[in-house]
Structures are given as structure tokens and as C-alpha cells.
Amino acid sequence: MRALLSLLRFRPTRPCLPGWLGAVFVLVFLGAGALSPVEAREPNTLTIGMFAYRPVSVLEPAWRPLAWYLQEQVPGVHVNIRFLDQDAMTRALERDELDLVFTNPAHYITLRTQNQLSGAIATLVALEEGKAVSQLGGVLIRRKERTDIQRWQDLPGKVVAVTGTQYLGGYATQAKELVQRGIALDSIEFKRLGNPHDKVVAAVLEGQADAGFIRTGILESLHAEGKAEVADLEVVEPVSHSGFPFKASTALYPEWAMVALPHLDRDLSRRISAALLALEPEDVLSQLAGIHGFTIPADYQSVQEAMMAARVPPFDKAPTVSIREFARQHAAAVIAVGSILLTVMIASAWVLRTNRRLNLAQGRLAQERQRLEDIIEGTNAGTWEWYVAEDRIVYGRRWAAMLGYTLEELEPVSLDTWKTLTHPVDQQEVLAQLDKDLAAGVDAFESEFRMRHKAGHWVWIHNLGRIIRRTEDGKPLLLTGIHLDVTERKRNEEERALSHSVFLRTHTGVMVTDESNRIVQINPAFTEITGYTPEEVLGKSPDMLASGEHDEAFYRKLWNDLEGKGEWEGEIINRHKNGHTVPERMTISVVRDGDGAIQHYIGVFTDISLQKQLVRELQHSAHHDLLTGLPNRALLYDRLGLALAQARRARSSVAVIFLDLDGFKPVNDTYGHVVGDELLRRLAQRMRGVVRDGDTLARLGGDEFVVVANAVADEEDATACAERVLAAIGEPVTLKMAGTTVRLSASVGVVVCPPTASEEDALPEAVLGRADVLMYEAKRAGKARVVVQRFVP
Structure with a gap:
């Protein structure tokens, strides 16, 4: 089952399973009680809170398998999904009941402003009209004959239909475009119609609104559904996005986000992210759910900016005036202040020019000094000088700056300053190596170590030093050197090491x-x-x-x-x-x-x-009884229909033998369902052994079985087939699990369908119905017998 779970995938926007596969899925997993929802987080439980954009009864079968899949990928951890509306999601976060949140982009931004949420670990890739999309946008539509609306700037004074002002693709993306163009939102009359977007399209087509806001993909979906009237619509200011298959009027924004809360273990978060990214479009889960999978997390800052521009909650409060807005509102004052500043600048330039001659001599000396400092600064190196005899150290400003300090903050400086800031482990190694080099008479030396930044993190330093002066007996007097910040190089080395580790593992x-x-x-x-x-x-x-x-x-x-x-x-x-x-x-x-x-x-x-094998097993289980391995009702109807059609062409007869076991219920009630299931399997094996090659033995359910016998000569031939099956059933069966031996019989109804039967009489439903009636006649007549009937044309 673990391998099977690892292949299941589902899609959030279309949580339904197609046909028989969905039925088998629910029967095997939900009906069998493989996993029951857990509402409270227990030890070793990972709880995902998913925004309930549809009823839980619809979301449950679509998204519960995601928990099983993640549980398989994270051994030892029970994964649970809770489907929550916005209020319930907020309460669950306040009570620290969730480890991850899976929701739409606008809701994610709302939660992020109200709770301590980290960044997304994966972004959903939806499947729209058979195309993979991980982004959405907004569309501005009008009727083709409304040539007075050619640009966004034509909307003031117009009536614009929207589903609601709280939606990203249906309002916020378009509102941001308006604000960026300096168009006041209150200059437009927004007509709120509610979901779905079809209402907005209808309002524009019927002339109830001058224009409408809808999300990307809606027009294409309506066209695919055969809605010819959408040809009367036109997209205003269309924008082409590379790789994006739908018409749009705005920028694009990311799809649903899977977000890890800060308390979730980082390694566990990476494993969950990797499991989501590993989903492929060809995986069974993706195919069943109709999604393309997940991709690396997108940047959701653009969503927040759109919501802020549209002033939708929680950004509906009065915003801080931007510099551009302030300049537009106070243009006259800005010009006046600018004029004053320009006057001051001109006056200052005149004063500087007057003083230049006075400072020329001092400037030459300063230039030489600055030239040396520029050379040092250009190397981005921090300098140090160690006067050993005086036990005095001089540090350059860059030496302190790369650690986030000014020299004034570190004064008085000494060798202890370096020791205090250097990692204890590295400090011992560096000093030991320096003593060794000095004892060996080495002039140049280098080392790498970590130093504590003012902000608290460690900075990797590459130190290059040299002994400049020595005493007559060879003892060092002056050592100078530089510090280089190699933190980025170290990080790159670690990333390369990590990539190589991933490559190997x-x-x-x-x-x-x-x-x-x-x-x-x-x-x-x-x-x-x-x-x-x-x-x-x-x-x-x-x-x-x-x-x-x-x-x-x-x-x-x-x-x-x-x-x-x-x-x-x-x-x-x-x-x-x-x-x-x-x-x-x-x-x-x-x-x-x-x-x-x-x-x-x-x-x-x-x-x-393994995936290929599991697909074959799923296909087999859709047409076969899980207990006995015999064809089920669906496959029986197909086989019977085919047998009747072939018999009509070959001018031969088909016999349908309907069996109901006598005495099975007392055994099942006395010894339990486990023993009853064992008995059914044993009897199915016996019946399969006496049924002819080319004939079909199927289980309808419970203790009812059907044999389809092809090319029977007459009623006697059909009766002989039924008697062989009846004899096999009547043999004693030793049930090891119950420690007993039982003997059953069966009531059998046999219908022989000749090639001359009418099409209506030769329908599989009709033939099985007649055989069922004959079986009950056999049961009323005392059981353990065969009742045969031939159709009369």
C-alpha cells in the first residue's frame, strides 16, 4: 500500500475522480477505513490546514490522499489535513494547531500579515484546458462594438462588473493596473455580482455593465464549452506573457502556496518540499486530480502589492502617501523648495570655488593620502598592523566595517579585540599555527577563521600576513596584513558540497x-x-x-x-x-x-x-472482485453482451447460470466475516476449476455467482454445466481458521438464450433478470437444485 500511496496525486481546483477509478478509490481507502481524519495535532503528527474553498465533502476525497503520500515520504510522522474556512484557519493558527498551510495567494498574504508565517515551500501548478499554469492574471473585457473603451483610462465614469472586490484575479490585479496609471478607483462604479465569473461575462454581453473584470482562462473555458457569444467580447489592452497560454490584461501572479510555519523542523520542511516537487504530470495522482504538480515556491510579494493597490483587506486602511503621490498633490510647494535648494547649491559652489585656492596646498597632501586609502579600499580588504614590542595593534576602518563596527565602537583595540570576536575553536588553531610559523622563521603566513559580526552571525575571514621587521636576533617587531571577507566563497563551497551530496545520495x-x-x-x-x-x-x-x-x-x-x-x-x-x-x-x-x-x-x-505495475493493478481491480479475483458485475455485463452478440452471428446459444449459495449466511454469522471470506475464496477456486475454457465465472456480490457458458447445444448441455458447478460447491470444505468442515449447496437458475431471441430479450439485463427469477424458483422448490428455461422466440 505504501508504494501505491506514493503514486496518488490530486488537484485543488477540480477535486473529483473520473468514473470507475474514483469509485474503486473510495471503496478501497475510505470505505475500508484506511485513514480517518484527525482534528487535533498529536505527537509525531504533521497537520496541514487547507483553505476550504468548497464543501468538505467535495474536498475530502480529493485531498486526503495527499496526506497519505506525504506520510509515505516522511516515515514515522502521521500526516493529517484539516479543511478550514478563513475564520477557522485563523483560530487554528492562534492555537498553534497547524504545521503547514495550503491556500490561495490572496488568503496567504492575509494570513501572513496577521500571523508568523514563513515563506512558501512550493507553488501549485494547475492544469487549465490541458495546459500547465503556475500563474494567474486579470482580464478587462468589453463588447466589440464599445469602441469608446480602448484603454484603462477610458473606465472612469463607467459601470464595471466584478465578482467581488476581495478576489485577486477578478479585482485586485486589475485595480493595481488602474492605480499604477493614476486612475482613482472611486471614479468607477463597480457592480458586484458574486461568483462565478460567468455572471460578469453575461452582464457585459447583455449590456448591464460597460466592461468587466475576470480572471485569466475564463474566456478560453467558455469558448471550449461551446459558448459562441464570447466571440462578441474583446480584451482591452491585451498583454502577451511568454509561455502563458491565456489572454491577459495585467501582470501575472503565482498560484496556491504551500507554507511551512516557523516552528516546523527545517529538515522536515525540505523533505516535504522535495516530495511535492517530485510529483510528475504523468504520475497517477496528477492524472486523477487533473493537476500538473508543484513547482519551486514563487515570490508572492507581487500579490501583496496588488492587494495593497486595490486596498482589499487587510490593506483597506488609509495607506501611507508615496513620494510620487506627495509630489503630485504638492507640486507647487515641491517646485518652490527645489528652487531654494538650487539657489543654495549655486551659492555653495561659489563659496567652495572661493576657498579652493586657500585649500590647494593642503589638498595636494590629502590627495596623496586619499590615493593610498583608495588603493586599500579598492581591494575591499581590512588592514592590521601589530607592533609586537609595544603590544599595540592598529586596525583599519575596513577591518572593523566588515564586522559591522566602526573603529570607535571597538576602542581601545588590542590583540584581545581580535580574540573576543574570533570563534573559540578557530582562535586556538590560528594562534597555534602562528606560533609554529614564527618559530620556524617563516615571513609570510595565512589562515582562515570565523569572526562574530555585530549583527550576531559569523563572517569567514581570509587572513594574509607578513613579518615586516625583526630584531637583530630574529624576533618579530612588526607584522602587517589584511583581512578579506570570504563568506560568500565559503557559502558557494558549501552549496557545491551540498549539490554533490545530493548528486550522490x-x-x-x-x-x-x-x-x-x-x-x-x-x-x-x-x-x-x-x-x-x-x-x-x-x-x-x-x-x-x-x-x-x-x-x-x-x-x-x-x-x-x-x-x-x-x-x-x-x-x-x-x-x-x-x-x-x-x-x-x-x-x-x-x-x-x-x-x-x-x-x-x-x-x-x-x-x-513499480508505477507501471500499480497502474495495471488498478485497471485490473476496476473489473475484478477484490475478494475472489473473479470478474465483477461491470466486466460480467461486458462479457455477456459480447457472448450474446457472437452467438447471434454464429447461430449458437448462450447459457446464463445464476447461483446463490445455500447455507452461507449461517456460516458467516457463526464464524465471522473472515471465515466467510475464506469460504467464498475456496468455493470460487473450485467453480473456476470446473468451468470450461472460454466461459466466464463472475461474482455479482455477497454469495451470488454467474456463469456465462458459450456455444451450448441445448438445455441438457446447459444443465450439465450447471450440475458440474453445483457438484463442486457441494464438496466438503475444511475451514482451518474456524477449525471445522462445512458443506454447502446452491440454488441455480439457468437461462438458455438462442440466436433467434429478439434484441430486447437478448439484452444482458434481461437475460440475467430471467436467470435470477429461475434461481429463486429453485430456492423455493427446496434449494440445492437446478431450474432451466429456454427463451421461446
Whole structure:
């Protein structure tokens, strides 16, 4: 079940499962009580608060599997999802009942202003009209004949239809565009219609509003639904966004955010983020939910700016006047003050010019001194001088500045100043190495250590020093040197080390080839998936992995994508070292240098054998009884319909044998359902053993079974088939779990459908209905018997 859970994916905006797969899903997991909702956070419980934008009864089956998936990715932690409206979400945050929050962008910004929320760890990638979108925007629409509305500036004095002023895509994004153009929002009459956006479209089409605000994707959805009237609408000031498939009039803003609260362990937060980002569009969960997956967290500052511009809660209070607004409102005063400042500047320049001759001599000396300081400043280095005999140290201003101090804040300075600010561990190592170098008569030395910044964090320092003067007996008198801030270099080294660690530890196979497509590097996961060690593949072509399952057209398409798009993504079947084939999900990317020349190809792939197997199992379970493995009612109807159609063409008869077990209920009631299930499985195996090849044995449910016998000669032939099944049922059955032996019988109704039967009589429902009636006749006649009937044309 863990492997199955790891494949399930769902989508927030369309939480429904298609057809039979949804029914099987609910039967297996919800009906079986695999997981029940937990409302309070317990130890080792991770609680996700999700904004309940629809009824919980709709959201529950769509999003509960996300908890199971994350629980599988984070062993030892129970994951629970709570579906909360805005008020309930606020109360849960106040009571510290949540670890993560999953909500729409506007609600996230509202919560962030009222609670201590960290940044998002992942952003939803929705699937709109079959296209992946991780952003949304706003659209300004009008009827085509309304040529008086060509720009945003034409809206003052007009009636504009909106769903409501609290929505991002339906109001705030457009309001920000208006504010940026200096258009007052109160100069427009907004007509609030409520959801859905179809109401806004209808109001504009019917002339109830001059224009309307809707979110991106609405026009395309209406067009796809066959709403021809949308052709009468036009988008005002359309904006084209690269890679975005819908018409828009505004900038784009990110989709739903998954947010970790500050108290959540950072490592656990990274693991959850990685699990969300690992969802692929081809995964079963993504396909069932209709989402594309998740992507790296977006910057939601643009959402806050749009909400502030639109002055929607919690930004509906009077805002601070910006410099631009102040200048516009007080233009005359600004001009006057500017004139005064200009006059002062001119006067100051005249005074400076007058004094220049007086300061010329002193200026030359200052220039020489400044030149030396500029050279030092240009190196971004902090200087130090250590006069050993005087036990005196002189630090440069940059030396103090790189630690966030001024020299005045550190005075009086000495060697103890350095010791106080240096990391204790590093201090001991540096002093020990310095003593060693001085004893060895070395003139130049260098070291790296951490020093405490005024703000509290550690700064990595690279120290270069030299002994400038010594005494006659060789003892140092003056040491000078510089400090360089190498914190960024250290951080880059750590990031490279982390990337290399991920490369080595990830379960995703990675293969790097050179421009000639020769393998130059692989990671351990490559060996785990393919069976080949580095020694066996380095310097060779990836062709050695080919399985022979793909034709030339497949590889031609792959190379065309790499040459044209710089990337190829898809499923490929490769061959393991031991000979078996391995289905893989692979992405190949081209790495080019600054001149555009190909340097490397990077292939990243995962073994999807288990996913393929689980898809097959899901498809099988949709048409077969989970207890006995026999065809279920749906598959029985398909098989029976096919058998009747083939019999009509072949001018042969079909027998439908309907069985109901006699005496099963007392066994089930006496020994329990577990024993009853064992008995049903044993009897199903026996019946399967006596049913002819090509015939169908199915379980309708409970203790009812049906046999579809093809090409029977007559009623006697059909009766013989039924008697064989009845005899198999009547044999004693030893139930080890109950420690007893039972013997059952069955009441059997048999209908023989000749090729001359009418189409109405030969319908599967009609034939099964007749057989069911005959079974009950057998039961009323004393059970353990067969009642046969042939259709009369």
C-alpha cells in the first residue's frame, strides 16, 4: 500500500475522480477505513490546514490522499489535513494547531500579515484546458462594438462588473493596473455580482455593465464549452506573457502556496518540499486530480502589492502617501523648495570655488593620502598592523566595517579585540599555527577563521600576513596584513558540497555525457537502476543501455527535441545489465557554453517499473472482485453482451447460470466475516476449476455467482454445466481458521438464450433478470437444485 500511496496525486481546483477509478478509490481507502481524519495535532503528527474553498465533502476525497503520500515520504510522522474556512484557519493558527498551510495567494498574504508565517515551500501548478499554469492574471473585457473603451483610462465614469472586490484575479490585479496609471478607483462604479465569473461575462454581453473584470482562462473555458457569444467580447489592452497560454490584461501572479510555519523542523520542511516537487504530470495522482504538480515556491510579494493597490483587506486602511503621490498633490510647494535648494547649491559652489585656492596646498597632501586609502579600499580588504614590542595593534576602518563596527565602537583595540570576536575553536588553531610559523622563521603566513559580526552571525575571514621587521636576533617587531571577507566563497563551497551530496545520495539516476555523447559521470543511483558500475560505462555511449524496444523514429524525435528545444522529456525503456528491461521516466537537457556550443548532455531518470505495475493493478481491480479475483458485475455485463452478440452471428446459444449459495449466511454469522471470506475464496477456486475454457465465472456480490457458458447445444448441455458447478460447491470444505468442515449447496437458475431471441430479450439485463427469477424458483422448490428455461422466440 505504501508504494501505491506514493503514486496518488490530486488537484485543488477540480477535486473529483473520473468514473470507475474514483469509485474503486473510495471503496478501497475510505470505505475500508484506511485513514480517518484527525482534528487535533498529536505527537509525531504533521497537520496541514487547507483553505476550504468548497464543501468538505467535495474536498475530502480529493485531498486526503495527499496526506497519505506525504506520510509515505516522511516515515514515522502521521500526516493529517484539516479543511478550514478563513475564520477557522485563523483560530487554528492562534492555537498553534497547524504545521503547514495550503491556500490561495490572496488568503496567504492575509494570513501572513496577521500571523508568523514563513515563506512558501512550493507553488501549485494547475492544469487549465490541458495546459500547465503556475500563474494567474486579470482580464478587462468589453463588447466589440464599445469602441469608446480602448484603454484603462477610458473606465472612469463607467459601470464595471466584478465578482467581488476581495478576489485577486477578478479585482485586485486589475485595480493595481488602474492605480499604477493614476486612475482613482472611486471614479468607477463597480457592480458586484458574486461568483462565478460567468455572471460578469453575461452582464457585459447583455449590456448591464460597460466592461468587466475576470480572471485569466475564463474566456478560453467558455469558448471550449461551446459558448459562441464570447466571440462578441474583446480584451482591452491585451498583454502577451511568454509561455502563458491565456489572454491577459495585467501582470501575472503565482498560484496556491504551500507554507511551512516557523516552528516546523527545517529538515522536515525540505523533505516535504522535495516530495511535492517530485510529483510528475504523468504520475497517477496528477492524472486523477487533473493537476500538473508543484513547482519551486514563487515570490508572492507581487500579490501583496496588488492587494495593497486595490486596498482589499487587510490593506483597506488609509495607506501611507508615496513620494510620487506627495509630489503630485504638492507640486507647487515641491517646485518652490527645489528652487531654494538650487539657489543654495549655486551659492555653495561659489563659496567652495572661493576657498579652493586657500585649500590647494593642503589638498595636494590629502590627495596623496586619499590615493593610498583608495588603493586599500579598492581591494575591499581590512588592514592590521601589530607592533609586537609595544603590544599595540592598529586596525583599519575596513577591518572593523566588515564586522559591522566602526573603529570607535571597538576602542581601545588590542590583540584581545581580535580574540573576543574570533570563534573559540578557530582562535586556538590560528594562534597555534602562528606560533609554529614564527618559530620556524617563516615571513609570510595565512589562515582562515570565523569572526562574530555585530549583527550576531559569523563572517569567514581570509587572513594574509607578513613579518615586516625583526630584531637583530630574529624576533618579530612588526607584522602587517589584511583581512578579506570570504563568506560568500565559503557559502558557494558549501552549496557545491551540498549539490554533490545530493548528486550522490538521490535515488534519481543521473548521467552526464560530453559533446560527443560519451559518458563522463554517473551517480550511485545510475548503478542501482541499470546495474552498471562507473568503470563499465565511463567513456562509452549511452547506446549500451538501449533495449531495442524503440524504433528509429523515436530516437530521431528525441534528438530533434534536443537540437531544437534543448531538452527532451518522456518515457524510455532501457536494458539492465542482467538483461531485463526497465521502464524509465527521463529528462535530457543540453548544457551550452557562453558561445552556444554544446558542452554536455545531462540525463536524469527514475525507474517507473513499480508505477507501471500499480497502474495495471488498478485497471485490473476496476473489473475484478477484490475478494475472489473473479470478474465483477461491470466486466460480467461486458462479457455477456459480447457472448450474446457472437452467438447471434454464429447461430449458437448462450447459457446464463445464476447461483446463490445455500447455507452461507449461517456460516458467516457463526464464524465471522473472515471465515466467510475464506469460504467464498475456496468455493470460487473450485467453480473456476470446473468451468470450461472460454466461459466466464463472475461474482455479482455477497454469495451470488454467474456463469456465462458459450456455444451450448441445448438445455441438457446447459444443465450439465450447471450440475458440474453445483457438484463442486457441494464438496466438503475444511475451514482451518474456524477449525471445522462445512458443506454447502446452491440454488441455480439457468437461462438458455438462442440466436433467434429478439434484441430486447437478448439484452444482458434481461437475460440475467430471467436467470435470477429461475434461481429463486429453485430456492423455493427446496434449494440445492437446478431450474432451466429456454427463451421461446
